[in-house]
Each structure stands twice: as C-alpha cells, then as structure tokens.
Amino acid sequence: MTDDYEHYEAVVVGAGPGGAAAAATLARNGIETLVLERGVDAGSKNVSGGLLYAEESSPYTIDDLFPGFREEASDREVTEHYIHNIAGRNVKTFDLHDLHHHDTEWADSVLRRKMDSWLAREVHEMTRETGGGLLTEVRVNGLLREGAEIVGVTLDELDPIKADVIIGADGVNSELARDAGLMDWEEPDEWFQGVKAVAQMPEGAIEERFDVDEDEGVAHLFSGDLFENVRGGGFLYTNDQSLSIGTVFHLDSIADQRAEPQELLDNLLTHPLLADWIGDEYTELEYSAKLVPDSKKVAHPSPYRDRLLLVGDAAGQMQAQGPIIKGMNHAVTAGALAAEAFVDAKSRGDTSAAGERYVTKLENEGVMDKLRPTRYRTLGRLGEVGPVASAMNAVTDSVVGRTAISALGDRAESLFNSPFLMGMLPDTRMGYVTVPTVVAEQLGSPVEGESTVEPPELDDRIGDLTYDVDEGNPHIELRDNSFAASGTAVTACPVSAKDFGGGCYRDEYVGSNGTEEHVVSLDTQPCVECGTCAVVADTNWTHPRGGKGVEYEQG
Amino acid sequence: MPEIDPTDHEIAELGPKIKDVDDADELREMLELEESGEDRAPVKTLIESRIEKLEEEDEEVDPSSADLDDMTVADIANLVRDVDDVTVLEDMLEREQAGQDRKTAKGQIEDRIESIEGSEDEAGEELEYVPPEEKHPDLDHPTNDKQWVENIDGGTYRDMWVYCETQHGELIDVSREMLGKARELMDDYNDRYGVSDEVGGSEDSSSGGDEDGNPEDVVAVLIGDGASDLTEEVIAYGADRVVYHEDDRLERFRHEPYTEIFCSMARAGGQVADEDHEDVEWKEYDEPRYTVFPATNNGRDLSALVQGELDSGLASDCSGLYIEEAMISNPAKTGKPGDSKEFDRILHMKRPDFSGFEYSTILCIDKPFRDFHPQGASVIPGSFEIPEADPEREGEVIDFDMDLNDDWFQVEVTDFDTLDSGIDLTGHDVIVAMGRGIGDAPTEGIELGLDLVDAFDDAAFGLSRGVITSSYDFDGHVEQYIGEDRQIGESGQVVEPDVYIAAGISGAIQHKVGMDESDTIIAINTDPDADISGFSDYYIEGDLFEVLPRLTEAVESGELAAAVAEASDD
Numbered sequence A: 001m002t003d004d005y006e007h008y009e010a011v012v013v014g015a016g017p018g019g020a021a022a023a024a025t026l027a028r029n030g031i032e033t034l035v036l037e038r039g040v041d042a043g044s045k046n047v048s049g050g051l052l053y054a055e056e057s058s059p060y061t062i063d064d065l066f067p068g069f070r071e072e073a074s075d076r077e078v079t080e081h082y083i084h085n086i087a088g089r090n091v092k093t094f095d096l097h098d099l100h101h102h103d104t105e106w107a108d109s110v111l112r113r114k115m116d117s118w119l120a121r122e123v124h125e126m127t128r129e130t131g132g133g134l135l136t137e138v139r140v141n142g143l144l145r146e147g148a149e150i151v152g153v154t155l156d157e158l159d160p161i162k163a164d165v166i167i168g169a170d171g172v173n174s175e176l177a178r179d180a181g182l183m184d185w186e187e188p189d190e191w192f193q194g195v196k197a198v199a200q201m202p203e204g205a206i207e208e209r210f211d212v213d214e215d216e217g218v219a220h221l222f223s224g225d226l227f228e229n230v231r232g233g234g235f236l237y238t239n240d241q242s243l244s245i246g247t248v249f250h251l252d253s254i255a256d257q258r259a260e261p262q263e264l265l266d267n268l269l270t271h272p273l274l275a276d277w278i279g280d281e282y283t284e285l286e287y288s289a290k291l292v293p294d295s296k297k298v299a300h301p302s303p304y305r306d307r308l309l310l311v312g313d314a315a316g317q318m319q320a321q322g323p324i325i326k327g328m329n330h331a332v333t334a335g336a337l338a339a340e341a342f343v344d345a346k347s348r349g350d351t352s353a354a355g356e357r358y359v360t361k362l363e364n365e366g367v368m369d370k371l372r373p374t375r376y377r378t379l380g381r382l383g384e385v386g387p388v389a390s391a392m393n394a395v396t397d398s399v400v401g402r403t404a405i406s407a408l409g410d411r412a413e414s415l416f417n418s419p420f421l422m423g424m425l426p427d428t429r430m431g432y433v434t435v436p437t438v439v440a441e442q443l444g445s446p447v448e449g450e451s452t453v454e455p456p457e458l459d460d461r462i463g464d465l466t467y468d469v470d471e472g473n474p475h476i477e478l479r480d481n482s483f484a485a486s487g488t489a490v491t492a493c494p495v496s497a498k499d500f501g502g503g504c505y506r507d508e509y510v511g512s513n514g515t516e517e518h519v520v521s522l523d524t525q526p527c528v529e530c531g532t533c534a535v536v537a538d539t540n541w542t543h544p545r546g547g548k549g550v551e552y553e554q555g
Numbered sequence B: 001m002p003e004i005d006p007t008d009h010e011i012a013e014l015g016p017k018i019k020d021v022d023d024a025d026e027l028r029e030m031l032e033l034e035e036s037g038e039d040r041a042p043v044k045t046l047i048e049s050r051i052e053k054l055e056e057e058d059e060e061v062d063p064s065s066a067d068l069d070d071m072t073v074a075d076i077a078n079l080v081r082d083v084d085d086v087t088v089l090e091d092m093l094e095r096e097q098a099g100q101d102r103k104t105a106k107g108q109i110e111d112r113i114e115s116i117e118g119s120e121d122e123a124g125e126e127l128e129y130v131p132p133e134e135k136h137p138d139l140d141h142p143t144n145d146k147q148w149v150e151n152i153d154g155g156t157y158r159d160m161w162v163y164c165e166t167q168h169g170e171l172i173d174v175s176r177e178m179l180g181k182a183r184e185l186m187d188d189y190n191d192r193y194g195v196s197d198e199v200g201g202s203e204d205s206s207s208g209g210d211e212d213g214n215p216e217d218v219v220a221v222l223i224g225d226g227a228s229d230l231t232e233e234v235i236a237y238g239a240d241r242v243v244y245h246e247d248d249r250l251e252r253f254r255h256e257p258y259t260e261i262f263c264s265m266a267r268a269g270g271q272v273a274d275e276d277h278e279d280v281e282w283k284e285y286d287e288p289r290y291t292v293f294p295a296t297n298n299g300r301d302l303s304a305l306v307q308g309e310l311d312s313g314l315a316s317d318c319s320g321l322y323i324e325e326a327m328i329s330n331p332a333k334t335g336k337p338g339d340s341k342e343f344d345r346i347l348h349m350k351r352p353d354f355s356g357f358e359y360s361t362i363l364c365i366d367k368p369f370r371d372f373h374p375q376g377a378s379v380i381p382g383s384f385e386i387p388e389a390d391p392e393r394e395g396e397v398i399d400f401d402m403d404l405n406d407d408w409f410q411v412e413v414t415d416f417d418t419l420d421s422g423i424d425l426t427g428h429d430v431i432v433a434m435g436r437g438i439g440d441a442p443t444e445g446i447e448l449g450l451d452l453v454d455a456f457d458d459a460a461f462g463l464s465r466g467v468i469t470s471s472y473d474f475d476g477h478v479e480q481y482i483g484e485d486r487q488i489g490e491s492g493q494v495v496e497p498d499v500y501i502a503a504g505i506s507g508a509i510q511h512k513v514g515m516d517e518s519d520t521i522i523a524i525n526t527d528p529d530a531d532i533s534g535f536s537d538y539y540i541e542g543d544l545f546e547v548l549p550r551l552t553e554a555v556e557s558g559e560l561a562a563a564v565a566e567a568s569d570d
C-alpha cells in the first residue's frame, strides 16, 4: 500500500546551490519541505571552479535568498579578470574586465565544502520550521510512481517518500532526470569535464603575489597550445588562503584524443606563467573532478515531468559564456523559480501546474535565453559542422588569418570582451586553440622564469583523498568490458591512466591459448564520482549509497 | 499611495526595489495593491518578508524597560516567555499595575513568576492517588499502569550498573568503554552530591554521594559461562563491585535467562526482590539508580527487556551521558499544572537523530505515584574512550546465586554459524603477497606464489587489491585463491608477519598501511623506483616469474631462512 508512505509537501533532492535556493524559497513560503543529500555533509561531493556570479538581470541571487552569504560562505570578491593566450612560452594577456563586469552585481570565489555546508545549516533551520528538515547521508535512487505518474522518490536508506512536488537538484548525472527520461548520458559532446587542484598558500602570499587587498581576488583564464589541442581552457582563482587551479575541457575532445586529464592539469600547473603565483612550495590540498553539462546543447527546454521539476546541472542549466563558466548562479535562479512556481500553483489550488509555470518563468525571466542563446542555435552549430570547422581553422592559421589578427592588435581584446561574440563561438579547435595560439604567437611576448612546481602523481592524489569505501557494493558496473566499448575511460577517467594499476579503469590483456583479448577492469574505490565513465564507457552508472565514496574537504 | 505600485512591475525588478523601502506602512499599502491587483504569491511573500524584517529590527524589546502600555497582552505573553529573572518580572508587574493594570496582562506575568519559582502554596496540598480503574471508569482497559510489573513508588535507588557484554569468553570493547564512562560519571557524582554542605562543610569527598552522603558505586554485571574469569578485569576498568552469575547453559546470549538474571540482581535486597533474594548482604536498595547497556545486537535486546521488566524507560543508542539537574514543568511529572520542579541527579542521555544532524537529550523522570528507575541507556559502541586499566584497583566480587528455571531454556540452540570471516591472514610467520605484476601470466603467477607459501612452515597467501579487481582469467585451480578475503591493506586485512614477501606490488599507500609493520619486507619488482622500494628491507629488482622459483628453492634448502635470520639479528 503506497498510501502508508511518508508524505511531505515538497521534497528537494540535493543540497547544492540549486537545492538550497529551492528549499529556502519553499520554506519561506511555509511549504513543508524535506531536503535529501547523499553526502556526509552538503558540499562533500561537490566541485566547482569557484566563481559564483550574482547577475544584475537575474530575479534571484544567492545573497537575496541567504543574507549573510557573502560574509559567511564565500571567499574573496573577484574584481579583476584576465585571459592569457599561450603559445609555448609566448603569452598575450587580455583584460576581460568588460566581459566579467557585464551584468555582474558581484562575483565571489567559493570553495564548495565551506559554501554548501553553510547553506545546508541555514536550510535545515528554515525547513525545520515548516515541519521538514535536511537529511544527509541518504541517497535517492529513483522515482516513485503510481501507475505512470511520478509521485515521490525511493531511497537506499529509507522507505519511499511521497510529495506534491519533487525538486530534482541532484546535479550533473542526475539519476532523477535519467529515470524520468528527461536527460541521457550518451553523447560526449554535450558535456565538459572539469578537473581542479586546490593549492595551499602561505599567509599573505595571495595579497603579495597578486597585488590585491585582503578581501579582493583575481581570476585568470588560460587557453592556447598548452593543452595539446584538447578543446578547453584553464583557470586560476584566488580563495582566502588557497588557489583553485583547474581545467575545463569538452568531453568529446578528451575522449577522442585519449587525453589524460591529470596531465593536462599538470601542463597548466607547471607553466612558467604560473611560477611566481604558485611560488616555490607547491602543496596540493585536494584533487577533484566533475562533469559539467553544456547548456547550449542540453539545457532542457521543458525540464519537468509530472511532479518532478529539475533545476541546475540536473536540467543542464550550466552556461559556458565563452571562457566564463556560470552554473551555480543559474542553479540558484532556477531553484528559486521552481519553488516560486509551486507556490503559485498551490495558491491557485492546482499543484500539478507547477511544472508548466516553472517553464514559463524560465522563459520570462530570460534564463532560457542565456542558457541556449538563439544566436548559437543558428550560427554556432553551423561552425561545428566538420568541413566548415576545418575551413575556419585553416583560415585563422593561414597567412591571411595571422595578418588579420596582427592587424587587430589590441582590439582583439575587445572581441574577447563581447558577451555576444562569446555566446556564439562554435565549439571547435578554432576558438580554444587556434585563435589563442595565433594571438600569442603574433602579439605575445615570452615569459621569463622557470616553474619548479612538481605536481603529485595520481597515486598520491588518490592517497590524499578521503574515502568511505562501500565494501562489496561497487556503484558502477561495467556492462561491456571490451576495450573497444569502455577503453576510453582508462585515459578519460581523472583517477585512471594508461599503465597505472591504481586507478579505476585499467586496460588488460587476458586470455590463454593464443587468443588474447584487450579488456578493461574496474575498481570503484578510487572513484571521485565525476560522471565521465557514465558517458564515455558502457556502464551501469549510479552514485554510491548515502555517505559512501569520496569526501571532499575543499570542493 | 506608495511610491512603487507592485502591479506595475515584474517580480524580477521588484526584489531590489522592495529592499530599498524602509517604511513598513508603505509596504503594507503595496501589499494591499498587490492583493487587489495581480495577487502574485511570490510578490506578496517578498513584501511580507520585508515587513517582517523591518519589524524584527524594531522589535528587540528589553523587558526591563519595555513600555507595557504600548503592548498588547499577546505581546506581553511573548515577551515574558524568555525572561527567567524574577526581579525583572516583578518590576514588570509593578509597571503594569501603575499603568493600564490589565488583569490579563498581570496574569501572564504572574504565571511566569510562578512557573519559575514554583507554586508557593505547595505545602499542605497533597496529591491523592487514584488508581487508573477509578480515574477512567469509562475505559475497560486502563493502560496507565501495567498490572503485570511491580511498580514502585518512593523507592530507594543507588549506583550505576553497567552490563558488561562478552563474546567468546572475553569482554568486548564497548564494555570497557562503558566502565570508563561510568567511573568518570560516578566520581564526579560523588564529588558533587551529598549532604556535606548541610553537615557543616566537610571537605572530605567521601561524604558526597547519595542523599545521605554515602558515595555510590559503579556496579558491573557479568552473565555467561565464563563470567568469573572476567571479574578482575572489570574492576581494573573501573567497577567498585561486580555481580556475576555463571552457568554452562549461558554459553551464548538468550533473552529469557539473561533478562531474568539481570532483573533478579537489580531487585535483590529491596522491596520488590524475589523470594530467594529478599535479603542479600551486598545490597539494600530497591533498584539501580542508573543502568547502562551496550547498543549491540544482544545489548539492545537485553536493555529493552530489562528496562521494561523493571517498569522504567530506555533511551536507546545514545552517544553521550551526563548527570545534572533538570527543570521540568510537565504536569505529568510535577503533579501540578503551572509548576516547575527541579529534579536532581538526572541522567541526561544524548542520542543522534536525523543521521546525526540533531541530538535529542532523553530524561527518564519519576512521576507522582510511579517511579521511573533505573534511568537506563544503551550506548553506541565507540562513543567513549577505552580507559587505561588499573590492575591495582580493588573491588568487591559477588557470586550471585540463583536457580535457573528450565522453562527459560525452552528455546534450544541446535546449530549456529560464526559469520564467515573468511581467511585470517594474521598470526603467520610469513606472508607471500602478489600484485598486478603477475599480469602477463596470472595463473602462473599465483602458482609460483603458492609454491613459495608451501615452502615455509607457517605462511599465508595474500593479494593486493589490484589483482582482486582485475579481469584476469584465472584457471579453475587457482581461482579459489582470488578474493577480497585475501586482500591486504586499508580496506582489507592488516598483517605484521616476521617476513612479508611482496611480488609485483607497487606499494600504494592503501596497501602499505596493511603491511608496513612487518618485521622484514622483501619486495620483488621490475621497476627500480616503485614506491615499495621506499619501505622494503630487501629489494629484488627483477621479474617475479624468474625470481620466485629461485626464492622457493632457497627456502626449501634453508638458505633464505638463514639469510633473513642473520639480517634481522643486526
């Protein structure tokens, strides 16, 4: 009898920025709200680069919903923003001031463990008042249906729970979105893979090396030839007492080129341009990784089904505005709008209309147009079609192209600062590699100095992470262990590598009597739950049970 | 008209605008406009929460200076709820009398004073006991009292009793943890309570303790077939007295006899003692003041049964304990509505809720005409530290004599199984462990390792996780050796043999923590720089397929043993 199940007005799955915003808005409107989070603590599973934007045009920003957020949960206010075009030692730096400040009320660097756990405490207090609360260490493993209709969630640790609205804020690789048939994990070109290292900084070093005040911060972006033709770029953000240094690449590019993400990150860490910033002592506090959806391709135009409303990464609402990455802010907006939609629907006596209202709000508030710009829909996609892409590439790299870029000189900087242009750049090598490399070669000058940074090997990176291993319950299963089907994961998995026996995926040759098979084996213990192999390998992919798996201290 | 008409704006624009309005009245007007106009729920909440915020800012009223005339009775009722200082309240009362002198307002303040001070006309007024059958004549089954248990009223209670669970004839860790905690609690208890003050301020700590100034004890309870062997140990861990009962039939835990024995011990010597134990030398009080059980499978069973039988309550799965006073206003406990009463010597039992996000503190308190003692808790293993054992400690040992009724053993244990703990790699002289270095010929690699194991007198065969999680195709005869029960390391077994031989293992940190306490570590690896070289005593750079057979030969001919013995002598 399903009627015996526990019932709440609203269940929010996931306590990231999207879930927190939704829960706060629901609670503020007196809706009985239960929040479910699989980590031991909110933030213990989450990774971002770390720039959280508050957009002027946005109906909700995080500090509207959580007064005190900036004092308590974020690190530095980032006021300066540069992009470095790199070709070998040659670097041409552009100030991204205009792009950074376009539509920006403020932008703060954040570390997710600190940020999300603070939000969770606030959310717990608020939702408790409504008769709900926030539970950690519980994993939702699917949707509860009555007939064909979604009416609640099922969990690993508890009995099923019914709700009038379910906010799916469970992030990228949303099991809810997949269960509802709203998202699939098939096409690598719909995702980015982000990999990050957090480096410890001595007291006062950030102020000195970056020439900023104590509460000010800087953002640096990197593109060009240091990533071996893999499409994507790097970032460096200043936190209170550490640096977040990472890379974000198109997953299809990582997969096709059999690139090793940890090596690409190391290329950045050891580039002489970063030597002075990082200093002589490189202490890596944490290595982390996660997929990010590309909203241009996957932001769902109608992210709901029955009572389930998806927000944030779960709905593909992660915008790459050229080199600037905006996921957290959109998750916040969408979370609050979804909650608002339910409140509206309830006040009109028809909670089943919440989904429709949510879609209307996303459109009316201009969120959808940021996520899936019409310009990109027409122009960008075209540029990605094979022949066109390589033609453009060839032109840029040709004498004509080079001359044009030289002639542009510093006006090239203003092109980079156009949100309009950045929104329609096609996802080809041209934008990420060719243009920046040519810019650096034609306009840049060489950096001095040598890097002494020695990034840790993968086994040490894994060794430094905290895991609560779910003995005997691997959360990922290989459906097809042939190298042809799943071999890409050996390189693409951020904690695996060719010729490394300590990773999740290892390629092996097995067989006897002359018939040798090339296969992969999988051990999920070192897994950081990034989601990559859900897309690039043939797996049954789920998250670990509540509280199990990796636990990030920084995030 | 307010400056902003919300109905002219989108929600998005309103957020920032509303934030700038500082006048609550203006906001109320805006709210009205919205209500009569578009009536959008989120807009209303936006405005309402702004109003609330503004009012909160004004609100922070100080009770000692608040202008009561300005306040409604409801406001006053809210205000006094947070005031605990009677002088402040009396001052408020005077101000109200001097001002509007509202009867209802005065009533609120007086009620609060009364609930803090406790009612003054307590004396003389005796509550009268009405049996539940009379109190609820309409019910044919009044459940207030459980007729089948012996309830006590106004009994005497002493000591903290700790049920010390054993397994295979040994104390389990949580038993030691509870003894340590009980010792700490009762030492503090004996320091704090007692009559020393009234008697005339004697500093002598021995005058602390129960209501008459006698110190109270930690009493350990041992039940089982080998209970008498453990009495010294429990004293060493902090017990003042051990009560034990030993019987061959008690080899493993069984509900009935264990419950009967524990309760008989707990009641011995008091008003509800069973026939055979009405007079015992070691105990005069009715029942224990406190009981503590482990929250293990058996401990959970026993704690619930015992506390039920003794007609008390149980706080299960606790992670914190302390003894303190408690101010209680629940009339079910105080006997009179409106009264607050201080109960002292209350065991506060903290237990995690909501997967540890919140804690509840459970109190078990007597009520009029029915005592709730012992105050009992079961404790999550690992919540407290294992104390340092003190073999010099002395204590009293009581062999509790009792006839066990055959009926209690009607359930017969015909068969039992120790949960398969698989293969125990600890306690061997030598371990031979194989890693992914066998990859080129996995079956052969395992065979070579097993050959080496056989060459030693007392060796066991282990694996790195890398082999266990591989997709290697092992032949049937070696397949049985591949499994997680042979894994050495962080998520496997931890071993410390005299000699650890690691073949084709790179020495990942998670493997290292399972073996680096071994006396002598010998590694075989083709890579001269593998991590394991950093913590090996002997490092053989070479192919395990060539090196292992030669090692086996050396062992069989006695050369290796000699070489190692020689090396470990230096």
Ligand SMILES: Cc1cc2nc3c(=O)[nH]c(=O)nc-3n(C[C@H](O)[C@H](O)[C@H](O)COP(=O)(O)OP(=O)(O)OC[C@H]3O[C@@H](n4cnc5c(N)ncnc54)[C@H](O)[C@@H]3O)c2cc1C
Pocket: A013, A014, A015, A016, A017, A018, A019, A036, A037, A038, A039, A042, A043, A045, A046, A047, A048, A049, A050, A051, A052, A053, A138, A139, A140, A141, A169, A170, A171, A172, A175, A193, A194, A195, A196, A246, A247, A248, A289, A290, A291, A292, A311, A312, A313, A314, A317, A318, A325, A326, A327, A328, A329, A331, A543
């Ligand atoms: C390297 C990198 C750099 C980035 N840089 C930026 C940046 O600079 N700025 C920016 O704005 N964005 C950035 N992003 C993107 C940003 O992190 C995401 O868009 C954002 O976190 C999405 O928020 P969310 O609330 O939708 O999901 P998440 O933050 O992922 O939260 C989802 C939550 O749900 C929980 N959960 C998941 N499944 C379940 C389940 N089944 N049951 C219970 N709980 C579950 C998770 O534990 C998690 O707490 C970056 C991402 C990466 C990886």
Ligand SMILES: Cc1cc2nc3c(=O)[nH]c(=O)nc-3n(C[C@H](O)[C@H](O)[C@H](O)COP(=O)(O)OP(=O)(O)OC[C@H]3O[C@@H](n4cnc5c(N)ncnc54)[C@H](O)[C@@H]3O)c2cc1C
Pocket: A462, A467, A469, A500, A501, A502, A503, A525, A526, A527, B434, B435, B436, B437, B438, B463, B464, B465, B466, B467, B487, B488, B489, B490, B491, B492, B493, B503, B504, B505, B506, B507, B508, B509, B510, B511, B514, B524, B525, B526, B527, B530, B542, B543, B544, B545
């Ligand atoms: C949370 C967590 C818990 C873990 N727990 C454990 C654990 O409890 N136990 C455990 O063992 N691991 C554990 N691991 C895995 C651990 O990190 C390593 O992956 C594993 O120990 C590697 O096994 P290996 O040394 O056999 O393989 P590899 O690291 O691949 O090493 C193989 C070695 O063999 C050498 N070699 C190759 N060919 C030959 C040859 N012909 N002759 C000689 N040498 C050769 C190579 O040079 C190499 O050094 C855990 C990992 C995580 C993340």
Ligand code: SF4
Pocket: A476, A489, A492, A493, A494, A495, A496, A504, A505, A524, A526, A527, A528, A529, A530, A531, A532, A533, A534
């Ligand atoms: S196993 Fe899959 S999910 Fe886990 S870290 Fe590797 S690629 Fe990511």
